Amino acid sequence: MRERGHLTGFYIDALAGTDIALWDVVGKAIGKPVHKIAGGRYREEILLYAGIGGTDPAKVAEAAEEHVGYGYQALKLHLLLDAEGVAEICRAVRQRVGPGIMLMVDTHMRQTVSSSIRLGRELEKLNFTWLEAPIIPDDIPGQAEITRALDMAVAIGEWTRTRYEMREQFERRAYDILMHDIARTGITEGHRIATLADTYNIPVAPHVGGGGILSVAATVEWSASCPNFMIMEHAPHANAMKSRILKEPYEPENGYYKVTDRPGLGVEVDEVALETYAFPGS
Ligand SMILES: [Mg+2]
Structure with a gap:
Protein backbone atom coordinates (compact mmCIF):
# COMPACT_ATOMS: atom_id res chain seq x y z
CA MET A 1 0.00 0.00 0.00
CA ARG A 2 3.04 2.27 -0.26
CA GLU A 3 1.62 3.65 -3.54
CA ARG A 4 -1.50 4.69 -1.63
CA GLY A 5 0.63 6.63 0.85
CA HIS A 6 0.52 4.06 3.65
CA LEU A 7 4.10 3.86 4.91
CA THR A 8 3.08 3.37 8.53
CA GLY A 9 0.00 3.19 10.78
CA PHE A 10 -2.64 0.45 10.55
CA TYR A 11 -1.03 -1.28 7.57
CA ILE A 12 2.21 -1.78 9.46
CA ASP A 13 0.25 -2.77 12.57
CA ALA A 14 -1.42 -5.54 10.53
CA LEU A 15 1.97 -6.76 9.28
CA ALA A 16 3.32 -6.61 12.84
CA GLY A 17 0.44 -8.73 14.16
CA LYS A 36 15.41 -18.58 21.44
CA ILE A 37 14.63 -18.55 17.73
CA ALA A 38 14.52 -14.75 17.34
CA GLY A 39 18.05 -13.99 18.51
CA GLY A 40 18.81 -15.98 21.67
CA ARG A 41 18.37 -15.45 25.39
CA TYR A 42 20.26 -12.39 26.62
CA ARG A 43 18.72 -12.34 30.12
CA GLU A 44 16.79 -14.50 32.57
CA GLU A 45 14.27 -11.85 33.65
CA ILE A 46 12.72 -8.75 32.15
CA LEU A 47 12.86 -5.64 34.30
CA LEU A 48 9.52 -3.77 34.29
CA TYR A 49 8.40 -0.30 35.21
CA ALA A 50 4.85 0.35 36.34
CA GLY A 51 2.87 3.21 34.81
CA ILE A 52 0.79 5.46 37.07
CA GLY A 53 -0.89 8.80 36.52
CA GLY A 54 -3.02 11.53 38.00
CA THR A 55 -3.23 15.25 38.65
CA ASP A 56 -3.08 15.47 42.43
CA PRO A 57 0.45 15.33 43.98
CA ALA A 58 -0.65 13.50 47.15
CA LYS A 59 -2.69 10.90 45.23
CA VAL A 60 0.06 10.19 42.68
CA ALA A 61 2.59 9.86 45.53
CA GLU A 62 0.23 7.39 47.20
CA ALA A 63 -0.14 5.34 44.01
CA ALA A 64 3.66 5.36 43.64
CA GLU A 65 4.10 3.99 47.16
CA GLU A 66 1.44 1.33 46.49
CA HIS A 67 3.32 0.10 43.38
CA VAL A 68 6.65 0.03 45.20
CA GLY A 69 4.80 -2.20 47.67
CA TYR A 70 4.02 -4.64 44.83
CA ILE A 89 4.00 15.97 41.31
CA CYS A 90 7.48 14.65 40.54
CA ARG A 91 8.82 16.31 43.72
CA ALA A 92 6.01 14.74 45.79
CA VAL A 93 6.66 11.27 44.34
CA ARG A 94 10.46 11.43 44.81
CA GLN A 95 9.96 12.54 48.38
CA ARG A 96 7.54 9.65 49.05
CA VAL A 97 9.45 6.76 47.41
CA GLY A 98 12.98 7.87 48.34
CA PRO A 99 16.18 7.92 46.26
CA GLY A 100 16.38 4.19 45.46
CA ILE A 101 13.44 3.96 43.06
CA MET A 102 13.95 4.62 39.33
CA LEU A 103 11.50 7.32 38.19
CA MET A 104 10.48 8.48 34.72
CA VAL A 105 7.91 10.95 33.47
CA ASP A 106 5.79 10.90 30.29
CA THR A 107 4.29 14.28 29.40
CA HIS A 108 2.36 13.01 26.34
CA MET A 109 3.50 15.80 24.02
CA ARG A 110 2.02 18.54 26.23
CA GLN A 111 5.18 20.65 26.43
CA THR A 112 6.96 23.15 24.20
CA VAL A 113 10.70 23.11 23.52
CA SER A 114 11.34 25.79 26.16
CA SER A 115 9.03 24.33 28.81
CA SER A 116 10.56 20.87 28.24
CA ILE A 117 14.04 22.24 28.96
CA ARG A 118 12.79 24.09 32.04
CA LEU A 119 11.02 20.95 33.27
CA GLY A 120 13.98 18.71 32.49
CA ARG A 121 16.27 20.86 34.65
CA GLU A 122 13.87 20.39 37.58
CA LEU A 123 13.71 16.64 36.97
CA GLU A 124 17.51 16.41 36.90
CA LYS A 125 17.58 17.73 40.48
CA LEU A 126 15.16 14.90 41.41
CA ASN A 127 17.29 12.27 39.65
CA PHE A 128 14.60 11.22 37.15
CA THR A 129 15.85 8.72 34.56
CA TRP A 130 14.03 10.03 31.49
CA LEU A 131 11.69 12.70 30.19
CA ALA A 144 17.16 17.28 19.24
CA GLU A 145 17.28 20.72 20.86
CA ILE A 146 15.71 19.41 24.10
CA THR A 147 17.99 16.37 24.12
CA ARG A 148 21.07 18.57 23.61
CA ALA A 149 20.08 21.02 26.36
CA LEU A 150 19.48 18.39 29.06
CA ASP A 151 21.85 16.09 30.94
CA MET A 152 18.99 13.67 31.65
CA ALA A 153 17.78 11.27 28.97
CA VAL A 154 14.91 12.03 26.61
CA ALA A 155 12.81 9.03 25.50
CA ILE A 156 10.56 8.82 22.42
CA GLY A 157 9.44 6.28 19.84
CA GLU A 158 6.05 4.66 20.43
CA TRP A 159 4.59 6.26 17.28
CA THR A 160 7.20 5.12 14.80
CA ARG A 161 7.06 1.65 13.27
CA THR A 162 9.94 1.14 10.85
CA ARG A 163 13.70 1.66 10.85
CA TYR A 164 13.26 3.96 7.85
CA GLU A 165 11.16 6.32 9.97
CA MET A 166 13.71 6.24 12.78
CA ARG A 167 17.00 6.54 10.92
CA GLU A 168 16.90 10.34 10.68
CA GLN A 169 15.97 10.62 14.36
CA PHE A 170 18.99 8.50 15.30
CA GLU A 171 21.31 10.40 12.98
CA ARG A 172 20.19 13.73 14.41
CA ILE A 177 16.31 6.19 24.65
CA LEU A 178 14.14 4.52 22.02
CA MET A 179 10.73 3.12 22.94
CA HIS A 180 9.19 1.43 19.95
CA ASP A 181 6.15 -0.79 20.45
CA ILE A 182 6.65 -4.43 19.40
CA ALA A 183 2.93 -4.87 18.68
CA ARG A 184 3.31 -2.05 16.12
CA THR A 185 6.66 -3.06 14.62
CA GLY A 186 6.48 -6.86 14.94
CA ILE A 187 9.31 -8.94 16.37
CA THR A 188 11.34 -9.03 13.14
CA GLU A 189 11.32 -5.28 12.43
CA GLY A 190 11.54 -4.59 16.18
CA GLY A 210 -2.70 -0.20 26.47
CA GLY A 211 -1.56 -3.17 24.37
CA GLY A 212 -3.35 -6.49 24.99
CA ILE A 213 -1.88 -9.58 26.62
CA LEU A 214 -0.39 -10.89 23.35
CA SER A 215 1.40 -7.56 23.04
CA VAL A 216 2.73 -8.05 26.59
CA ALA A 217 3.89 -11.63 25.87
CA ALA A 218 5.46 -10.66 22.53
CA THR A 219 7.33 -7.80 24.21
CA VAL A 220 8.66 -10.11 26.96
CA GLU A 221 9.93 -12.61 24.34
CA TRP A 222 11.37 -9.81 22.23
CA SER A 223 13.07 -8.15 25.22
CA ALA A 224 14.72 -11.45 26.21
CA SER A 225 16.35 -11.58 22.77
CA CYS A 226 17.37 -7.90 22.46
CA PRO A 227 21.01 -7.10 23.43
CA ASN A 228 20.35 -3.36 24.00
CA PHE A 229 17.14 -3.83 26.00
CA MET A 230 16.85 -1.50 29.01
CA ILE A 231 13.43 -1.84 30.71
CA MET A 232 9.86 -2.72 29.64
CA GLU A 233 6.61 -0.84 30.28
CA HIS A 234 3.91 -2.58 32.31
CA ALA A 235 0.36 -1.79 33.49
CA PRO A 236 -0.11 -3.85 36.70
CA HIS A 237 -3.79 -3.08 37.29
CA ALA A 238 -4.88 -3.79 33.70
CA ASN A 239 -2.97 -7.06 33.33
CA ALA A 240 -5.50 -9.40 34.99
CA MET A 241 -8.24 -8.07 32.72
CA LYS A 242 -6.03 -8.42 29.63
CA SER A 243 -5.29 -12.04 30.67
CA ARG A 244 -8.95 -13.10 30.58
CA ILE A 245 -8.48 -14.37 27.01
CA LEU A 246 -5.71 -16.76 28.16
CA LYS A 247 -5.94 -20.32 29.49
CA GLU A 248 -3.46 -19.47 32.28
CA PRO A 249 -2.75 -16.08 33.89
CA TYR A 250 0.36 -14.26 32.65
CA GLU A 251 1.65 -12.17 35.54
CA PRO A 252 5.04 -10.77 36.52
CA GLU A 253 6.58 -11.23 39.97
CA ASN A 254 8.19 -8.47 42.03
CA GLY A 255 8.55 -6.15 39.05
CA TYR A 256 10.00 -8.74 36.63
CA TYR A 257 8.70 -11.18 34.03
CA LYS A 258 10.66 -14.43 34.25
CA VAL A 259 12.00 -15.62 30.89
CA THR A 260 10.69 -19.18 30.50
CA ASP A 261 11.16 -22.15 28.16
CA ARG A 262 7.48 -22.27 27.25
CA PRO A 263 7.14 -22.58 23.45
CA GLY A 264 6.12 -19.74 21.16
CA LEU A 265 4.99 -16.60 22.97
CA GLY A 266 4.63 -18.63 26.17
CA VAL A 267 0.87 -18.11 26.41
CA GLU A 268 -2.20 -20.03 25.17
CA VAL A 269 -5.29 -18.16 23.97
CA ASP A 270 -8.59 -19.53 25.31
CA GLU A 271 -10.72 -19.36 22.14
CA VAL A 272 -14.00 -19.70 24.07
CA ALA A 273 -13.11 -16.81 26.40
CA LEU A 274 -11.93 -14.77 23.42
CA GLU A 275 -15.30 -15.30 21.75
CA THR A 276 -17.09 -13.59 24.64
CA TYR A 277 -15.12 -10.39 23.95
CA ALA A 278 -15.49 -10.43 20.16
CA PHE A 279 -17.65 -7.82 18.47
CA PRO A 280 -20.85 -9.30 16.99
CA GLY A 281 -20.24 -10.38 13.41
CA SER A 282 -16.44 -10.19 13.71
MG1 LIG B 1 4.50 7.19 26.20
Whole structure:
Protein backbone atom coordinates (compact mmCIF):
# COMPACT_ATOMS: atom_id res chain seq x y z
CA MET A 1 0.00 0.00 0.00
CA ARG A 2 3.04 2.27 -0.26
CA GLU A 3 1.62 3.65 -3.54
CA ARG A 4 -1.50 4.69 -1.63
CA GLY A 5 0.63 6.63 0.85
CA HIS A 6 0.52 4.06 3.65
CA LEU A 7 4.10 3.86 4.91
CA THR A 8 3.08 3.37 8.53
CA GLY A 9 0.00 3.19 10.78
CA PHE A 10 -2.64 0.45 10.55
CA TYR A 11 -1.03 -1.28 7.57
CA ILE A 12 2.21 -1.78 9.46
CA ASP A 13 0.25 -2.77 12.57
CA ALA A 14 -1.42 -5.54 10.53
CA LEU A 15 1.97 -6.76 9.28
CA ALA A 16 3.32 -6.61 12.84
CA GLY A 17 0.44 -8.73 14.16
CA THR A 18 1.03 -11.30 11.43
CA ASP A 19 4.76 -11.32 12.12
CA ILE A 20 4.17 -11.99 15.84
CA ALA A 21 1.65 -14.75 15.04
CA LEU A 22 4.15 -16.45 12.69
CA TRP A 23 6.91 -16.43 15.32
CA ASP A 24 4.41 -18.00 17.76
CA VAL A 25 3.42 -20.68 15.21
CA VAL A 26 7.05 -21.57 14.42
CA GLY A 27 8.03 -21.62 18.11
CA LYS A 28 5.11 -23.87 19.06
CA ALA A 29 5.74 -26.17 16.07
CA ILE A 30 9.35 -26.86 17.14
CA GLY A 31 8.80 -26.56 20.91
CA LYS A 32 11.02 -23.52 21.46
CA PRO A 33 10.29 -20.10 22.96
CA VAL A 34 10.23 -17.19 20.50
CA HIS A 35 13.25 -15.50 22.15
CA LYS A 36 15.41 -18.58 21.44
CA ILE A 37 14.63 -18.55 17.73
CA ALA A 38 14.52 -14.75 17.34
CA GLY A 39 18.05 -13.99 18.51
CA GLY A 40 18.81 -15.98 21.67
CA ARG A 41 18.37 -15.45 25.39
CA TYR A 42 20.26 -12.39 26.62
CA ARG A 43 18.72 -12.34 30.12
CA GLU A 44 16.79 -14.50 32.57
CA GLU A 45 14.27 -11.85 33.65
CA ILE A 46 12.72 -8.75 32.15
CA LEU A 47 12.86 -5.64 34.30
CA LEU A 48 9.52 -3.77 34.29
CA TYR A 49 8.40 -0.30 35.21
CA ALA A 50 4.85 0.35 36.34
CA GLY A 51 2.87 3.21 34.81
CA ILE A 52 0.79 5.46 37.07
CA GLY A 53 -0.89 8.80 36.52
CA GLY A 54 -3.02 11.53 38.00
CA THR A 55 -3.23 15.25 38.65
CA ASP A 56 -3.08 15.47 42.43
CA PRO A 57 0.45 15.33 43.98
CA ALA A 58 -0.65 13.50 47.15
CA LYS A 59 -2.69 10.90 45.23
CA VAL A 60 0.06 10.19 42.68
CA ALA A 61 2.59 9.86 45.53
CA GLU A 62 0.23 7.39 47.20
CA ALA A 63 -0.14 5.34 44.01
CA ALA A 64 3.66 5.36 43.64
CA GLU A 65 4.10 3.99 47.16
CA GLU A 66 1.44 1.33 46.49
CA HIS A 67 3.32 0.10 43.38
CA VAL A 68 6.65 0.03 45.20
CA GLY A 69 4.80 -2.20 47.67
CA TYR A 70 4.02 -4.64 44.83
CA GLY A 71 7.78 -4.96 44.22
CA TYR A 72 8.34 -2.46 41.37
CA GLN A 73 11.72 -0.74 41.51
CA ALA A 74 10.85 1.56 38.62
CA LEU A 75 7.81 3.77 38.01
CA LYS A 76 6.67 6.05 35.21
CA LEU A 77 4.36 8.96 35.86
CA HIS A 78 1.92 9.94 33.10
CA LEU A 79 1.45 13.65 33.77
CA LEU A 80 -0.64 15.73 31.37
CA LEU A 81 -0.11 19.11 33.06
CA ASP A 82 2.00 22.22 32.46
CA ALA A 83 5.71 22.09 33.35
CA GLU A 84 5.19 23.50 36.85
CA GLY A 85 2.35 21.04 37.58
CA VAL A 86 4.46 18.10 36.37
CA ALA A 87 7.45 19.19 38.47
CA GLU A 88 5.28 19.56 41.58
CA ILE A 89 4.00 15.97 41.31
CA CYS A 90 7.48 14.65 40.54
CA ARG A 91 8.82 16.31 43.72
CA ALA A 92 6.01 14.74 45.79
CA VAL A 93 6.66 11.27 44.34
CA ARG A 94 10.46 11.43 44.81
CA GLN A 95 9.96 12.54 48.38
CA ARG A 96 7.54 9.65 49.05
CA VAL A 97 9.45 6.76 47.41
CA GLY A 98 12.98 7.87 48.34
CA PRO A 99 16.18 7.92 46.26
CA GLY A 100 16.38 4.19 45.46
CA ILE A 101 13.44 3.96 43.06
CA MET A 102 13.95 4.62 39.33
CA LEU A 103 11.50 7.32 38.19
CA MET A 104 10.48 8.48 34.72
CA VAL A 105 7.91 10.95 33.47
CA ASP A 106 5.79 10.90 30.29
CA THR A 107 4.29 14.28 29.40
CA HIS A 108 2.36 13.01 26.34
CA MET A 109 3.50 15.80 24.02
CA ARG A 110 2.02 18.54 26.23
CA GLN A 111 5.18 20.65 26.43
CA THR A 112 6.96 23.15 24.20
CA VAL A 113 10.70 23.11 23.52
CA SER A 114 11.34 25.79 26.16
CA SER A 115 9.03 24.33 28.81
CA SER A 116 10.56 20.87 28.24
CA ILE A 117 14.04 22.24 28.96
CA ARG A 118 12.79 24.09 32.04
CA LEU A 119 11.02 20.95 33.27
CA GLY A 120 13.98 18.71 32.49
CA ARG A 121 16.27 20.86 34.65
CA GLU A 122 13.87 20.39 37.58
CA LEU A 123 13.71 16.64 36.97
CA GLU A 124 17.51 16.41 36.90
CA LYS A 125 17.58 17.73 40.48
CA LEU A 126 15.16 14.90 41.41
CA ASN A 127 17.29 12.27 39.65
CA PHE A 128 14.60 11.22 37.15
CA THR A 129 15.85 8.72 34.56
CA TRP A 130 14.03 10.03 31.49
CA LEU A 131 11.69 12.70 30.19
CA GLU A 132 9.33 11.04 27.69
CA ALA A 133 7.47 12.53 24.74
CA PRO A 134 7.91 16.17 25.73
CA ILE A 135 6.70 17.47 22.34
CA ILE A 136 5.10 16.02 19.19
CA PRO A 137 7.37 13.36 17.67
CA ASP A 138 7.20 14.97 14.20
CA ASP A 139 9.30 17.93 15.41
CA ILE A 140 12.67 16.22 15.12
CA PRO A 141 14.78 19.44 15.37
CA GLY A 142 12.80 20.41 18.48
CA GLN A 143 13.48 17.03 20.10
CA ALA A 144 17.16 17.28 19.24
CA GLU A 145 17.28 20.72 20.86
CA ILE A 146 15.71 19.41 24.10
CA THR A 147 17.99 16.37 24.12
CA ARG A 148 21.07 18.57 23.61
CA ALA A 149 20.08 21.02 26.36
CA LEU A 150 19.48 18.39 29.06
CA ASP A 151 21.85 16.09 30.94
CA MET A 152 18.99 13.67 31.65
CA ALA A 153 17.78 11.27 28.97
CA VAL A 154 14.91 12.03 26.61
CA ALA A 155 12.81 9.03 25.50
CA ILE A 156 10.56 8.82 22.42
CA GLY A 157 9.44 6.28 19.84
CA GLU A 158 6.05 4.66 20.43
CA TRP A 159 4.59 6.26 17.28
CA THR A 160 7.20 5.12 14.80
CA ARG A 161 7.06 1.65 13.27
CA THR A 162 9.94 1.14 10.85
CA ARG A 163 13.70 1.66 10.85
CA TYR A 164 13.26 3.96 7.85
CA GLU A 165 11.16 6.32 9.97
CA MET A 166 13.71 6.24 12.78
CA ARG A 167 17.00 6.54 10.92
CA GLU A 168 16.90 10.34 10.68
CA GLN A 169 15.97 10.62 14.36
CA PHE A 170 18.99 8.50 15.30
CA GLU A 171 21.31 10.40 12.98
CA ARG A 172 20.19 13.73 14.41
CA ARG A 173 20.36 12.33 17.96
CA ALA A 174 16.80 13.45 18.58
CA TYR A 175 16.57 11.29 21.75
CA ASP A 176 18.66 9.14 24.08
CA ILE A 177 16.31 6.19 24.65
CA LEU A 178 14.14 4.52 22.02
CA MET A 179 10.73 3.12 22.94
CA HIS A 180 9.19 1.43 19.95
CA ASP A 181 6.15 -0.79 20.45
CA ILE A 182 6.65 -4.43 19.40
CA ALA A 183 2.93 -4.87 18.68
CA ARG A 184 3.31 -2.05 16.12
CA THR A 185 6.66 -3.06 14.62
CA GLY A 186 6.48 -6.86 14.94
CA ILE A 187 9.31 -8.94 16.37
CA THR A 188 11.34 -9.03 13.14
CA GLU A 189 11.32 -5.28 12.43
CA GLY A 190 11.54 -4.59 16.18
CA HIS A 191 14.93 -6.33 16.20
CA ARG A 192 16.11 -4.54 13.06
CA ILE A 193 15.19 -1.21 14.65
CA ALA A 194 17.00 -2.11 17.90
CA THR A 195 20.13 -3.14 15.99
CA LEU A 196 20.13 0.17 14.12
CA ALA A 197 19.60 2.02 17.42
CA ASP A 198 22.50 0.09 18.96
CA THR A 199 24.86 1.42 16.29
CA TYR A 200 24.01 4.89 17.67
CA ASN A 201 24.43 3.73 21.31
CA ILE A 202 20.70 4.03 21.94
CA PRO A 203 19.12 1.57 24.42
CA VAL A 204 15.53 0.38 24.01
CA ALA A 205 12.71 0.60 26.54
CA PRO A 206 9.82 -1.01 24.62
CA HIS A 207 6.41 0.67 24.85
CA VAL A 208 3.38 -1.47 25.67
CA GLY A 209 0.84 1.10 26.88
CA GLY A 210 -2.70 -0.20 26.47
CA GLY A 211 -1.56 -3.17 24.37
CA GLY A 212 -3.35 -6.49 24.99
CA ILE A 213 -1.88 -9.58 26.62
CA LEU A 214 -0.39 -10.89 23.35
CA SER A 215 1.40 -7.56 23.04
CA VAL A 216 2.73 -8.05 26.59
CA ALA A 217 3.89 -11.63 25.87
CA ALA A 218 5.46 -10.66 22.53
CA THR A 219 7.33 -7.80 24.21
CA VAL A 220 8.66 -10.11 26.96
CA GLU A 221 9.93 -12.61 24.34
CA TRP A 222 11.37 -9.81 22.23
CA SER A 223 13.07 -8.15 25.22
CA ALA A 224 14.72 -11.45 26.21
CA SER A 225 16.35 -11.58 22.77
CA CYS A 226 17.37 -7.90 22.46
CA PRO A 227 21.01 -7.10 23.43
CA ASN A 228 20.35 -3.36 24.00
CA PHE A 229 17.14 -3.83 26.00
CA MET A 230 16.85 -1.50 29.01
CA ILE A 231 13.43 -1.84 30.71
CA MET A 232 9.86 -2.72 29.64
CA GLU A 233 6.61 -0.84 30.28
CA HIS A 234 3.91 -2.58 32.31
CA ALA A 235 0.36 -1.79 33.49
CA PRO A 236 -0.11 -3.85 36.70
CA HIS A 237 -3.79 -3.08 37.29
CA ALA A 238 -4.88 -3.79 33.70
CA ASN A 239 -2.97 -7.06 33.33
CA ALA A 240 -5.50 -9.40 34.99
CA MET A 241 -8.24 -8.07 32.72
CA LYS A 242 -6.03 -8.42 29.63
CA SER A 243 -5.29 -12.04 30.67
CA ARG A 244 -8.95 -13.10 30.58
CA ILE A 245 -8.48 -14.37 27.01
CA LEU A 246 -5.71 -16.76 28.16
CA LYS A 247 -5.94 -20.32 29.49
CA GLU A 248 -3.46 -19.47 32.28
CA PRO A 249 -2.75 -16.08 33.89
CA TYR A 250 0.36 -14.26 32.65
CA GLU A 251 1.65 -12.17 35.54
CA PRO A 252 5.04 -10.77 36.52
CA GLU A 253 6.58 -11.23 39.97
CA ASN A 254 8.19 -8.47 42.03
CA GLY A 255 8.55 -6.15 39.05
CA TYR A 256 10.00 -8.74 36.63
CA TYR A 257 8.70 -11.18 34.03
CA LYS A 258 10.66 -14.43 34.25
CA VAL A 259 12.00 -15.62 30.89
CA THR A 260 10.69 -19.18 30.50
CA ASP A 261 11.16 -22.15 28.16
CA ARG A 262 7.48 -22.27 27.25
CA PRO A 263 7.14 -22.58 23.45
CA GLY A 264 6.12 -19.74 21.16
CA LEU A 265 4.99 -16.60 22.97
CA GLY A 266 4.63 -18.63 26.17
CA VAL A 267 0.87 -18.11 26.41
CA GLU A 268 -2.20 -20.03 25.17
CA VAL A 269 -5.29 -18.16 23.97
CA ASP A 270 -8.59 -19.53 25.31
CA GLU A 271 -10.72 -19.36 22.14
CA VAL A 272 -14.00 -19.70 24.07
CA ALA A 273 -13.11 -16.81 26.40
CA LEU A 274 -11.93 -14.77 23.42
CA GLU A 275 -15.30 -15.30 21.75
CA THR A 276 -17.09 -13.59 24.64
CA TYR A 277 -15.12 -10.39 23.95
CA ALA A 278 -15.49 -10.43 20.16
CA PHE A 279 -17.65 -7.82 18.47
CA PRO A 280 -20.85 -9.30 16.99
CA GLY A 281 -20.24 -10.38 13.41
CA SER A 282 -16.44 -10.19 13.71
MG1 LIG B 1 4.50 7.19 26.20
